[in-house]
Amino acid sequence: MFDSIEKLLLGLATGIVFGFLLQKGQVAKFSVIVGQFLLKDWTVVKIMGTAVVVGSVGVFALVAAGQASLHVKPLLLGGVLLGGALFGVGMTVLGYCPGTTVAACGEGRRDAMAGVLGMFAGALAFVAAWPALQPVVKALGNEGKVTIPDLTGTSPWPWITGLALAGIAGAVLLRGFGNRTRLTPVAESGIPVGSGAET
Amino acid sequence: MTNPLSLKSWPPYAVGVGIGLLSWFAFATADKPLGISTSFENTAALTEKAALPGIEQSNGYFAAKAAEGTPPKIGWEWMLVLGVFVGAFFSARLSGDHSSETVPALWRWRFGASPAKRLAVAFLAGAVMMFGARLAQGCTSGHGISGSLQLAASSWVFSAVFFAVATATAFALYGREGADHV
Numbered sequence: 001m002f003d004s005i006e007k008l009l010l011g012l013a014t015g016i017v018f019g020f021l022l023q024k025g026q027v028a029k030f031s032v033i034v035g036q037f038l039l040k041d042w043t044v045v046k047i048m049g050t051a052v053v054v055g056s057v058g059v060f061a062l063v064a065a066g067q068a069s070l071h072v073k074p075l076l077l078g079g080v081l082l083g084g085a086l087f088g089v090g091m092t093v094l095g096y097c098p099g100t101t102v103a104a105c106g107e108g109r110r111d112a113m114a115g116v117l118g119m120f121a122g123a124l125a126f127v128a129a130w131p132a133l134q135p136v137v138k139a140l141g142n143e144g145k146v147t148i149p150d151l152t153g154t155s156p157w158p159w160i161t162g163l164a165l166a167g168i169a170g171a172v173l174l175r176g177f178g179n180r181t182r183l184t185p186v187a188e189s190g191i192p193v194g195s196g197a198e199t
Numbered sequence: 200m201t202n203p204l205s206l207k208s209w210p211p212y213a214v215g216v217g218i219g220l221l222s223w224f225a226f227a228t229a230d231k232p233l234g235i236s237t238s239f240e241n242t243a244a245l246t247e248k249a250a251l252p253g254i255e256q257s258n259g260y261f262a263a264k265a266a267e268g269t270p271p272k273i274g275w276e277w278m279l280v281l282g283v284f285v286g287a288f289f290s291a292r293l294s295g296d297h298s299s300e301t302v303p304a305l306w307r308w309r310f311g312a313s314p315a316k317r318l319a320v321a322f323l324a325g326a327v328m329m330f331g332a333r334l335a336q337g338c339t340s341g342h343g344i345s346g347s348l349q350l351a352a353s354s355w356v357f358s359a360v361f362f363a364v365a366t367a368t369a370f371a372l373y374g375r376e377g378a379d380h381v
Contacts, residue, residue: 003275022287025215047214052348059349079334083334088365093323108291110299148352
């Protein structure tokens with residue numbers, strides 16, 4: 001039921017750095033998450049995109065060196081499509097994703113605390129309904145734990161290179177599309193915006 | 200020079216590089232991708248196992264997970280989630296960027312200032328979000344970052360779907376004027 005103490009401490013240390021980064025990245029805030037989906041604040045895309053590009057280089061290098069293995073989730077199209085849609089609705093209404101909900105609780109945000117309780121309730125419901133959900137999850141087939149290089153019979157490195165180039169192009173396109181700092185004087189809601197982003 | 204730990208925000212690209220490097224660390228030291236929602240499922244399964252005797256026989260979940268070699272447990276992933284809370288707590292304390300806000304400004308503009316309404320909807324939305332994450336077997340961390348960086352087909356499909364639906368939901372709820380109130 002428990003991992004070894006070393007592994008538990010390693011998980012804790014990794015999580016502390018992760019939470020620190022999420023909080024400093026300003027993504028533990030409703031306004032930044034919903035601002036992304038209103039296509040106003042591109043912080044979420046910038047952080048996730050950079051993490052994917054940087055992460056892929058190192059992780060595939062580790063795999064090539066035999067120091068790690070890939071951990072890919074199966075392409076169960078029914079579950080991924082329905083789950084992705086429910087996730088998108090829930091994330092916008094809540095205003096945080098699962099990791100940033102937990103980080104927002106660390107910031108003290110009360111609505112995120114209600115969100116965490118809801119997340120636990122959702123997990124309870126998922127486990128309880130698991131047998132009934134299986135036909136839905138498998139409704140559109142199971143392609144297994146496949147990667148894009150597997151599906152196309154290619155090496156991962158051209159994909160990683162392409163991803164990095166796309167990331168650079170994206171960064172150029174998003175220049176000036178900012179963070180909440182690029183608020184125009186139109187925002188006359190009388191609400192203090194950008195509580196202290198320093199730029 | 201200001202201590203960077205006491206800044207309220209770091210540039211998004213720097214944070215992205217940090218999370219990318221942290222992924223290397225997680226794969227190298229624990230052979231694990233960063234992910235948040237798995238531990239919620241594990242905790243839920245352990246809770247139901249403790250509270251509902253006989254569920255291990257009546258609900259095929261437990262046998263299926265045992266067969267996959269991933270029975271519910273308190274493991275690395277669980278501590279990762281705890282760590283996210285602790286790390287965000289200290290980051291916010293060091294910069295003074297903490298807030299006990301219940302009703303965000305945009306929400307107040309659209310749905311009013313009632314804390315009870317905001318908390319109730321946040322609870323329900325959290326439930327829907329987690330139910331979706333477990334149907335898809337991952338969230339913004341497990342699919343969006345960790346799965347995408349592994350070039351997993353499931354994760355790229357998930358990311359495209361959740362981003363499109365989240366954007367449509369945001370415009371349905373707040374409209375174009377919403378952007379002026381973020």
